[in-house]
Amino acid sequence: xxxITFITKDEHxxxxxxxxxxxxxxxxxxxxxxxxxxxxxxxxxxxxxxxxAPDSVARVGEAGEIEKDMLELDDEANERSRLCCQLEVSDExxxxxxxxxx
Amino acid sequence: MKPSDHPxxxxxxxxEQGVSxxxxxxxxxxxxxxxxxVRKCAHNWKTYSSEATPGRIVVPSEVNIRDTRxxxxxxxxxKHGAFRELLDPWFKRPLQDEYRDKLREQIxxxxxxxxxxxxxxxxxxxxxxxxxxxxTVLMNTPESEAETFISWGTHVFRSEDDPLDAGKAQQLYxxxxxxxxxxxxxxxxxxxxTLLAAEVDGARLTREQIKGIxxxxxxxxxxxxxxxVTNTLAYLADHPESLxxxxxxxxxxTRAIEELIRYFSPLTHMGRVATExxxxxxxxxxxxxxxxxxxxxxxxxxxxxxxxxxxxLDRKLNPHVAFGFATHNCLGATHARTIMQVxxxxxxxxxxxxxxxxxxxxxxxxxxxARKVGYHKLNLAFHxx
Ligand code: HEM
Ligand code: FES
Numbered sequence: 001x002x003x004i005t006f007i008t009k010d011e012h013x014x015x016x017x018x019x020x021x022x023x024x025x026x027x028x029x030x031x032x033x034x035x036x037x038x039x040x041x042x043x044x045x046x047x048x049x050x051x052x053a054p055d056s057v058a059r060v061g062e063a064g065e066i067e068k069d070m071l072e073l074d075d076e077a078n079e080r081s082r083l084c085c086q087l088e089v090s091d092e093x094x095x096x097x098x099x100x101x102x
Numbered sequence: 103m104k105p106s107d108h109p110x111x112x113x114x115x116x117x118e119q120g121v122s123x124x125x126x127x128x129x130x131x132x133x134x135x136x137x138x139x140v141r142k143c144a145h146n147w148k149t150y151s152s153e154a155t156p157g158r159i160v161v162p163s164e165v166n167i168r169d170t171r172x173x174x175x176x177x178x179x180x181k182h183g184a185f186r187e188l189l190d191p192w193f194k195r196p197l198q199d200e201y202r203d204k205l206r207e208q209i210x211x212x213x214x215x216x217x218x219x220x221x222x223x224x225x226x227x228x229x230x231x232x233x234x235x236x237x238t239v240l241m242n243t244p245e246s247e248a249e250t251f252i253s254w255g256t257h258v259f260r261s262e263d264d265p266l267d268a269g270k271a272q273q274l275y276x277x278x279x280x281x282x283x284x285x286x287x288x289x290x291x292x293x294x295x296t297l298l299a300a301e302v303d304g305a306r307l308t309r310e311q312i313k314g315i316x317x318x319x320x321x322x323x324x325x326x327x328x329x330x331v332t333n334t335l336a337y338l339a340d341h342p343e344s345l346x347x348x349x350x351x352x353x354x355x356t357r358a359i360e361e362l363i364r365y366f367s368p369l370t371h372m373g374r375v376a377t378e379x380x381x382x383x384x385x386x387x388x389x390x391x392x393x394x395x396x397x398x399x400x401x402x403x404x405x406x407x408x409x410x411x412x413x414x415l416d417r418k419l420n421p422h423v424a425f426g427f428a429t430h431n432c433l434g435a436t437h438a439r440t441i442m443q444v445x446x447x448x449x450x451x452x453x454x455x456x457x458x459x460x461x462x463x464x465x466x467x468x469x470x471x472a473r474k475v476g477y478h479k480l481n482l483a484f485h486x487x
Contacts, residue, residue: 038436041356042360042417043420044423045431064419066406066419069406070421
C-alpha cells in the first residue's frame with residue numbers, strides 16, 4: 001500500500017492510498033483538481049502534470065525521453081516536473097508528495 | 103496492403119526536408135511534418151498566430167466564403183483563454199454518467215438496427231446518424247434536431263464536388279440565426295441559450311461571437327467524427343481478431359482508442375500565419391505567410407513512434423497530436439473520446455464480426471501528397487453475437 005499526497009494549485013491537500021494502477025488514475029478517482037488525465041495515460045495530453053516535492057524526487061525518478069519532450073513545451077515545467085500517468089503506484093512511492101502544476 | 107490500411111504519404115518529405123510547400127488559392131502553405139516541430143509551432147502562438155483574417159488558417163482557405171471569426175479557434179491568447187474558460191465546462195459534460203448513458207442508448211439502438219440488415223453503407227447508414235444524434239447531446243437540444251443535421255450531409259461547408267461551397271455554408275448560418283432567435287424568445291438550457299446568457303471578460307457575447315462558436319461546433323466535429331467512426335468500423339471489419347481482443351481485454355480499450363485516433367488522424371493539418379520572419383527546421387518562414395501543423399504526418403514520425411504505420415492496440419506511450427497540441431487543443435476531444443468508448447463497448451457486446459464488402463476511398467490531395475482520410479462509400483455487413 002502506498003500513501004501519496006497531492007497538493008493542488010489552490011493549496012488543498014489530498015492524501016490517497018492505492019497498491020496498483022497509475023498515479024494519474026489515483027488522482028482522477030479522488031477528484032484531484034488540475035489532474036484531468038484526458039488521454040487516459042498514454043502521454044499525449046499533459047493534463048496530469050505534477051511537480052515532485054524536492055525530498056520525493058529521488059524515489060520518483062526521472063522522466064523518459066518522450067515524457068521530457070512533452071514537458072519541455074509546458075509553461076509550468078521545472079526540473080521536478082513529471083506526467084503522473086507515467087508513474088506506477090508501488091511501495092517505492094509510499095509517502096511521496098506531488099504538487100499539481102495547473 | 104489491406105483495404106482498411108491508411109498509408110503514410112509524408113514519410114519521404116518528413117525525413118528528408120521536414121517541411122513541404124503546397125499551393126492553395128495563391129496563398130501557399132508550408133506544411134510542417136515532424137512531431138517535435140509541429141508541437142513547437144503549435145506552442146509558439148506569438149510567432150504562429152491563429153488570429154488572422156477569418157478563414158485564412160484553414161486549408162483550403164475559407165477567406166472567400168466567410169467573414170465570421172470562429173471562436174476560440176481563430177483567437178490568440180490572452181483572449182483565447184477567456185473563451186476557453188467559458189466553454190471548457192460545457193465541453194467536459196461528456197464525463198458525466200448521464201451524458202454517457204444518453205450516448206449509449208443512441209449507439210446501442212443504432213448497432214441493434216444495423217445488426218438486422220443484410221448490409222449497410224456505413225457513412226450514411228451509421229456514422230452520419232451517430233454523429234448527428236450525438237451532437238444533440240453535446241448541444242443539449244432535442245434529439246429530433248438530428249433529422250436536420252442529417253439532411254445537411256457529411257460536411258457542413260463542403261458539397262460532394264466543391265470543397266468551398268458558399269451556398270452550403272449559408273444553410274448553416276440561416277439555421278444558427280433561427281436558433282438564436284428562438285433562444286432569445288424562449289430561453290432553455292441548450293448551448294444557444296447558455297451562450298446568450300454568458301459573459302466573457304465582464305461583457306455579454308455578441309451575436310457574431312455566438313455564431314462563431316456554434317459554427318465551429320458544427321464544422322469541427324462533423325467530418326472528423328464521421329471519419330473516426332467509419333474508419334474504426336472498417337478497421338474492425340478488416341481485423342476480426344482485434345474486435346475479439348477488445349472483447350477479451352477490456353482493460354486495453356482506452357489505449358486502443360488513442361491508437362486508432364493516432365492512426366486515422368481525422369484532421370490532417372491546420373494552418374497558422376507567421377507574425378514575423380521565422381524558421382522551421384532550417385526552412386525560412388516569411389512574415390505574413392502560412393504554415394500548417396500536419397498532425398497526420400507528426401503522428402507517423404518514426405523518430406518517436408515504433409512501428410508508426412501499424413495499429414498497435416495496446417500502445418503504451420502514444421504522444422500523438424491528433425487532437426492538436428497546446429493552446430488550441432481540441433475542445434471536442436472529450437465528446438469524441440466518449441463516443442469512441444461507448445462505440446467500442448457496444449460493438450464488443452453486440453457484434454460478433456463485420457464483413458468488409460467494398461469501399462470507395464476518400465483521398466485528399468495536398469500538393470504532392472495523396473492522403474487517405476476515410477471513405478466516400480463503405481459497404482459492411484454486421485453479424486450479431
Ligand atoms: C475525432 C474527432 C476530432 C478530431 C481528430 C479533432 C481534431 C482537432 C484538432 C487537431 C484541433 C486543433 C486545431 C488547431 O490547433 O488549430 C481541434 C480544435 C478544435 N476542435 Fe476538434 N477534433 C475532433 C472533434 C471535435 C468535435 C466533436 C468538436 C466539437 C463539436 C470539435 C471542436 C473543436 C474546436 C472548437 C477546436 C478549437 C479549439 C481552440 O481553438 O481552442 N472537435 N480539433
Ligand atoms: S494522462 Fe495524458 S499525458 Fe498523462
